[in-house]
Amino acid sequence: MRAFEYSSPRTTEDAIRMLSADGAVALAGGTDLLSLMKDGAAAPSRLVNLKAIPDLTGAHETDGGLHIGATTRLGPLGEHRVIRESFPAVAQAIAGVRSRQVLSMRTVGGDLLQRPRCWYFRAGFGLVPMHDGQSMAKTGDNRYHAIFGNAGDAVFVNPSSLAPPLIALGASATVLGPDGERSVAVEDLYRTPASSDESEFTLGAAEIVTGVTIPMRSSNNATYEIRNRKGFDWPLAAASVAVSDGGARVVLGHAAPTPWMSAAAAGALAGGISEASAQAAGDAAVADAAALSGNGYKIQLARVAVKRAALAAM
């Protein structure tokens, strides 16, 4: 393992300054980064611990909605009154994590910014692994890979538990960097890289997510996951649905290189949730899905996840 520096700043300003060094990486719960380092898939020269910054943790109501600090742990967040009462989509996504250990350590920011679980990536072949000029995952074993947004060579899936419900609920992320603070829609944190040299996130150098804000808009919302194991396991499909007076949003997880928003599914739910519209939303969600060589079953699972998320939200 490459030797690294470790720093634990008390303020975000110090954190940004420390992250400006080459090879510096932010460390929150460590549930992803530490395993990447152990596997040799990440070799940072400096870890900047964000957990000691008081401003970054905890959830509180503001004029703009429920603000959740980036280092708030998933376990406690799932118990938060507002989350339980108003945003069951978030609570259900957290419940889907299943591991007590992960719930105790994984943070909101870390969940949103965790790296894909693609087995080619984890084995060191890169995020867009190529073999003889072809996408290694497309021509290899892609049973867990993308059914949307997979026309190019990148076919990994975004693994975040929280991104689908937060995007469905219209949440924004606060991003802080050397040039100051900006607010972006959660969905705009993600991009599809063209090669392994590119990032799957839109964050600039030394930028961190300091928190997310969920607008306090009344909605029917829910998340539904389909997993092989009932215990700790990555979903084969996940969907979050939120329907309010302002319209509907449907977001799929584990389906594309980014959290995948389905306007067609949202359209099917615009008139309200019923058995029929839930079914229609599921069908609409996968109308433009495209199977790779070995993941056709995921289209069916995505359809069902959307339908059941909608029914759960009803």
Add this chain to the structure above:
Amino acid sequence: MAEYVWPAAGDRLHIGKHISRLDGPVKATGRAKYAYDVNRRGMLWAIMVQCPHAHARITAIDTSAAEAMDGVVRVHVIQDVGTEIQWAHDEIVAVAATSEEVARDGAAAVKIEYEVLSHFVNERAVDEAPDAQPAQAETTGDPTAAMASAPTKSSGSYHAAQIAHCSLESHGQVAEWQDEETVTLWASTQAISGVASQLGEQIGIPASNVHVETQYMGGGFGSKFSVDRWGVVCAQIARDTGRPVKLMLDRDQEVSVAGARPSTHAEVSTAADADGNVVAWDSKSWGSGGPAGANSPPLPYVFSFENQTHMHTSVPTNTGPARAWRAPRHPQACLVTMRALEDLAHAAGMDPLDFFLKNIEKTGERANTYVEELEKGAELMGWRDRWRPRGSATGTVRSGLGLALHTWGGRGHRSNCEVLAYRDGLVEARIGSQDLGTGTRTIIALVLAETFGVGLEQVKVTMGRSVLPASGASGGSTTVGGVSGATRRAALNAVDAVFERIAPKLGTEMANLELKNGQLHFKDGAMAAMPWRQAATLIGVNPVSATGANPGPGQLNDSGVGGIQMADVSVDMETGVVSINRLVAVQDCGLILDMKLAESQVYGSLIMGVTYALTEERVFDPHTGQMLNPDMEFYKLAGIEDVGEMIVHMMTGPGYDERGVIGLGEPPVIAPGAAIANAATNATGVPINEMPMTPERVLAAINGGMA
């Protein structure tokens, strides 16, 4: 002269009771030291460099950068230039350093070049295999004619994926030389005595100079019988450097190279007469567990039919080689046979319980046992009230029932035991056996205490060292019969020896003495009974010693069990997710020494069975031939939420007890997959023929092969 029998049912002090593992507390508190926990002064850590290619020839090895690193003490080439490598993750070089971190850096600095050769890792596509090895068909009767004239026929293809052992504790050891001729190996092994002999031979010292120590072990399941290349390399580096060396496999190595259960694929046709009697069986199977392919599964399994034929093709692949996996070949054969017979029962319009009972005589000598067990299982499952014909269930989530039969041998292995009785009243067994975590230590203590008629606190078990009286490898369900037979005989002899020594001092004859319930009794009533600890003082300063062996006089153990299992599962028809509601296991294993340990074996087997039935498989990359899931993330083991309710019933009493002790390690792990697959088939109404039954495969079956 002792009579070598087990005590009668009414005279048992410990046997058959629910006794907890004696080493539970030290394991639960972390005080038990496993091989990985052994740290010696000045110890080096060794890390192995693995080949990234599934098939390649080594063309160059450059160790200079590693050797130049601070802290690297030794770079040991395991397989040199020119060697043809047959599977990915094979070990090429080992780097020993003063810390684990430096050893890893050193391993990363070794440069190895390969000529990459073509590989084959997907044995499912048997037609593409470069080196498939078909065997002669084995045929009895005339299956073709019987098939042609039978009114009821069925056919199907059934598949069990290649899986790994994935023991919680990986393979490995610490080696330390005492002098130029003597080495100690703290190893995670199922065979301390065998490993001593193997290592001695391979490094050129007498086997008696190799001391293997295994006090506690985190499972082996058949993968840890050999000293292995890494054991030899560890000892060699320790000798070369004059320092103790620790070499343990990482998880990715463990599941890639340290053990696999071969896959089995089979196409089966069966036929029955108008009464539901099976009259013909025809199977063609193939499978692979690495470069050596795979031996034929025993098909048909449990049953023998008047007209049957079976043909197997072994398919070599460039994957980490197979090792014995708990009940080798049986779980796969059980899946194929029980699924095929369930399909035939369905074709005959019969409840499979009736169908199996109808054909039970074809199981041979264990038919009566199966009948008793099926009746007990049906009662525990509520089968008669709850079973419905295949496809009767409606709705999105559908439940169904399935059953399967299994068999195993389990005769006790060769074992030797020395028993010492001390004047402070302590009785000690010395036995060169290992305890894989199954409770062997507890069994030995229990038999010793039973024979001396004392409490478990009066006995001590010294085991886990190859210098102790030799005992066989722990595999094939042979340990409990072997160690209990040897211990019982040694203990009976030791009781006699104690009597011989103390009788004169008590002014009586040996034959007048008897030990029970912690007391020395005088059969003639001439003296009042005295506590064992008081009687033991008469032994004197030299302890009494006696030995015993298995096999030996008297029938203390036997071979051959039959068990049945039933599954109640639910299948989500929209997602293909299979959920276990309830598993019932009814098992015989002769005389049960410790009911709690016996039940634990069955519970553990059911959990392991749920795992290979629903989630577990080795996935290989077509491009590189590397295993894509050499981790605990996508090599999926069942968690507690996945296993459902488990009901275990052990057959005991007349007809079972008098057979003596029979092993239980393998039998209960054989049938869960088959029972679960039959239940999933019953629930969905479509044949669920492939393990693991992932949502992908179940959906494909539900959608008629169109996932």
